Amino acid sequence: MTAEAAALTSKLAQSVVAYLTTSADLPFAELTGIAVRESADLLHIRLEPELPQHRKVPILNHEPVTVLFDKSDEEPPRVFSARGDFPVDLDLVHTNRDMEADGVALCLWEEPWENLSRILTGQSFVERMRDWFSRTARGDVHPADQGLEPLLPGTSNTLIMPAGLPAGPWHVVRSAEVDKRYTLLLDAAAPSIPPPLSFALFSMQLDPVVHGALKSRPYDFGALAALIAEFGVDLWETLRPWLLAPPQIEGAQKFRALLLIVIPLKRSADDAPESYQIWAYSSLGTLAELGEHLGITITAETGGQMQTAAALGGQPADLSQLLLMPWRVVQQLDRSLAREYSANQGSTDATLVAIGAGAIGSNLVVNSMKAGVGSWTIIDDDLVLPHNIVRQTQTAQAVGVPKALALAHDASLLIAEAGGASSIIANILKPGEHADAIETAFTDADFVIDLSASPAVVGYIADHSAVRRAASFFFNPDGSDLVVLAEDADRKLQIDEIEAQYFLASGADPFLARHFASARVDRLRYANACQDLTRPLPPWQVQTLSGIATGRLLAILGDKAASARVWRMDPATALVVPVDLPLSPTKRVEHEAMRVSISNNVVHAMQALREERSPNETGGILVGTFDLRRNILHVVAALPAPPDSRQSPTYFIRGAHNLRPIMDALTQDSAGQLQYVGEWHSHPDGAAARPSTDDEGVFSHLAAQIEPTGSPFAMMICGAEDSWIRVGWAGRGRIEGVIVYGDDE
Incomplete structure (x- = not known):
């Protein structure tokens, strides 16, 4: 590793360098330079895209790019064409002119970076860049069914206007600020003012009563007062101090009374209350009219204004003539x-x-x-x-x-x-x-x-x-x-x-x-x-x-x-x-740099295939999903040996017939989440589920092929009493574990 590569901070940049410099397969790309800045890690790469014979856009056989990596990988890398004659005059879609860097920026993804960064290895990043140039050359980088690209990039602040023709005047009716991003909402109408209250509320609670037969509903103050008197309460005397209180005196000409009488109900005399009954009545007139009819207040003109005050020695009128409006009471949801x-x-x-x-x-x-x-x-x-x-x-x-x-x-x-x-x-x-x-x-x-x-x-x-x-x-x-x-x-x-x-x-x-x-x-x-x-x-x-x-x-x-x-x-x-969907318990193998979870159905599948092919050894590939940000690998399936595999009591050599279509289908049908993550094979009875010299060679081959790509790679051995697993992952080391049969909890 060069000194420049060792100085890189971005893990994605490190993965790209490892892939371009150590991959056993041809990466169709060449690393031409490394630079480390205070704000970013830079890689200069020459890409070799797959190009059609007739190109709609003049993409070259070799396209130089400069990639700026965020040192923490919290933000997506920025990719710029390093060609001085890149065809910017064509106004290519999925590009933008970046004033902070020298070159045309390429738009390589629309996915949220938090999700993409979980699975973006050095290999897949290089392939995404190559694919962008290939699709641009073919003219299909922007599908026909996708909406048009914007002429200008968006900003973080938002102004929301009324629908329809932009004809004012407008008013700001709402604003919001989140993480220094501002939003203003405009409307043609000014904000409304809440209406004033029209009722003054009086409430009282009676002593608990045992529930019983329904009583006749009163519709006037006299009948209501007589009913409440059965509970030992004088409604007139209870209402008098409330009507004479300053809020009611001051609002006597504006408000009507809303009377709430609460009665706790219980099942028997010795029980605690189980529920409450609420009677609600409102006066037809104002507080001033109610108080005068009850002989509690008097209203007269003073200094050109109507004033309400306490009545001196007033007597109530016929209370049966003071009509009240009953209300149906429905309790709010708790x-x-x-x-x-x-x-x-x-x-x-x-x-x-x-x-x-x-x-x-x-x-x-x-x-x-x-x-x-x-x-x-x-x-x-x-x-x-x-x-x-x-x-x-x-x-x-x-x-x-x-x-x-x-x-x-x-x-x-x-x-x-x-x-x-x-x-x-x-x-x-x-x-x-x-x-x-x-x-x-x-x-x-x-x-x-x-x-x-x-x-x-x-x-x-x-x-x-x-x-x-x-x-x-x-x-x-x-x-x-x-x-x-x-x-x-x-x-x-x-x-x-x-x-x-x-x-x-x-x-x-x-x-x-x-x-x-x-x-x-x-x-x-x-x-x-x-x-x-x-x-x-x-x-x-x-x-x-x-x-x-x-x-x-x-x-x-x-x-x-x-x-x-x-x-x-x-x-x-x-x-x-x-x-x-059936769920299988998992076994976990972990250390400070990574965690591996293995579904029990993986182990059960290997056991069943081992038993079926005994006394021959057998094997296949492992399928899983991984998270590069969290350093976690989930092994979820063990596929059987392809039909062209070589199996005997002393060795197993996996074939490849129809394996790629099967794996490609799994990847496609899972939206790219399922990946090939390694190999498994069985050991016969009497042989421990631990790697032989040949097995160590297979694992070394896996490391040589896969580690430069940035993906994890695993080997599992299925034995008679337990299974063994080893996982390698670039930058995270190696990890091993044993799964003992019969322990499914």
């Missing part, structure tokens, strides 16, 4: 009543954290609050924009407001009980000053639920020690499938391990065929920035599946087992078919 009305069988509150307040997040939170599940803390740093209204619960009044704040506000209004919902306006992956608040929310929560459809977020909550239990709810790309993954109550099977087994099912289970087929349906551009893309989702489809998601949440809250379930909807018929 969580207990909400559970009753919604047929929620749960009996206790739950404290929940929602990460994401988008399509499924907003509907799930609102629906669950209506079902009385408990309280939510909602974490999201995005703002409500006009296109969100199609599939979220917010209305146009929330446009320009942080999604978390708007959802918490709306959810809290559903239940008349404190602690309904609160918000943390933050990016969960970059919490900054909100880290302590998020830590507290996780610590207090019974369940932390990912609603972001982001594998990076799943990894974050899987690793967080404060999380008691985690789940993930999301739609597939075209919104026709609902996926719900949930940990067990003891977190023996963590959410990222469940996710890895879900990826295996998406690639191998016929029921999930084409589950990820529309992984690039986000072609609809809602604004004028490169990543301002959204996925068109029918609101009725979102609401249907979100309703199912809420029902599943209620079930999970009462079930301690881990689970993975997918509901597939036929949009044409609205038929929804559910399927439970």
Whole structure:
């Protein structure tokens, strides 16, 4: 390794250098220079793209680029053409003119960097650059069904104007600032002023009574007073000091009285009250008219104004002539009543954290609050924009407001009980000053639920020690499938391990065929920035599946087992078919630099194939998914030996017939998540499941072939009593472990 390479800080830059300088395969690229700056690591690379004979854009056989890497890899690398005659006059799409660097910047991705960085190895990064030049030469770098590119890049501040023709005048009716990003909402109408109160409230509580026969409803003050006298209370005497109090005297000409009489009810004389009855009556006239009829106050003109004061020796008029208006009283929802009305069988509150307040997040939170599940803390740093209204619960009044704040506000209004919902306006992956608040929310929560459809977020909550239990709810790309993954109550099977087994099912289970087929349906551009893309989702489809998601949440809250379930909807018929995905316990091997999880079904598959082919040795390839940011490898499948393999009692040589199509299909059907991660083979009875000299040679070959690419590589040996595993990973060293049979817990 050169001194320049050793000085690189970016792990992605290191991976690219390792791939270009040590790969056993031809990388079709050449490293031509390294530079280390205070702000970034630089690599100069000459690419050799695959080019058509007739090129729509004059891309050369060798294209020089300069790549600027963020030293912490927190931001995506920037790629610039180093050609002085690069055809900028063609106004190529997926490029931009960067004033801070010398050259034309190439737009290589639209995916969020938090997710892409998890799986972007040095090899895949180089191949992505080569592919960009190849597609540009062919003229298909920008698909015909994708929205037009913007003429100018977007900015971080937002001004939201009324729809239709831009004809003023306008008023700023709302503003928001999140992480120094400002949003102003304009409207043609000025903000409205809340109307003044029109009632003055009087309330009193009687002594508890045993419930009994219905009484006749009174409709005048005399009848009401007579009924209350049966409970030993003089309504006139009780009302007198209230009417003479300053607030009522001062508002006597403006307000009407609203009388609330509360009666605790109990089942028998010795029981405690079980419920409360509330009688409500309002006066037809003002407080001044009520007080004068009762002989408590008098109103007269003084100095040209009407003044109300206490009556001296006044006598009430005929109280039966003082009509009152009765009100039907319906109690506001608390969580207990909400559970009753919604047929929620749960009996206790739950404290929940929602990460994401988008399509499924907003509907799930609102629906669950209506079902009385408990309280939510909602974490999201995005703002409500006009296109969100199609599939979220917010209305146009929330446009320009942080999604978390708007959802918490709306959810809290559903239940008349404190602690309904609160918000943390933050990016969960970059919490900054909100880290302590998020830590507290996780610590207090019974369940932390990912609603972001982001594998990076799943990894974050899987690793967080404060999380008691985690789940993930999301739609597939075209919104026709609902996926719900949930940990067990003891977190023996963590959410990222469940996710890895879900990826295996998406690639191998016929029921999930084409589950990820529309992984690039986000072609609809809602604004004028490169990543301002959204996925068109029918609101009725979102609401249907979100309703199912809420029902599943209620079930999970009462079930301690881990689970993975997918509901597939036929949009044409609205038929929804559910399927439970089988989950396997995992074994973990880890040290400070990496963690490896191996599903038990991998071990069981190897055992079954070993038994089937005995006394011959057998083997195959290992399939898994990995996270470069978290240094985690999940091994989820062991495939059988291809038919051209050589098997005998003393050796095994794996063949390759039809293996590449099988692996390519798994990768494609899982949206790129499933990868080849190594080899496995069996040892016969009497031979320990430990590497022989030949096995060490195979592992060295794996290291030579795979380590330069930046991907992890594994070898497993299946024996009679246990299985052995070794994993290597560039920059992370080696790790070994043993899995003893019969220990499935």
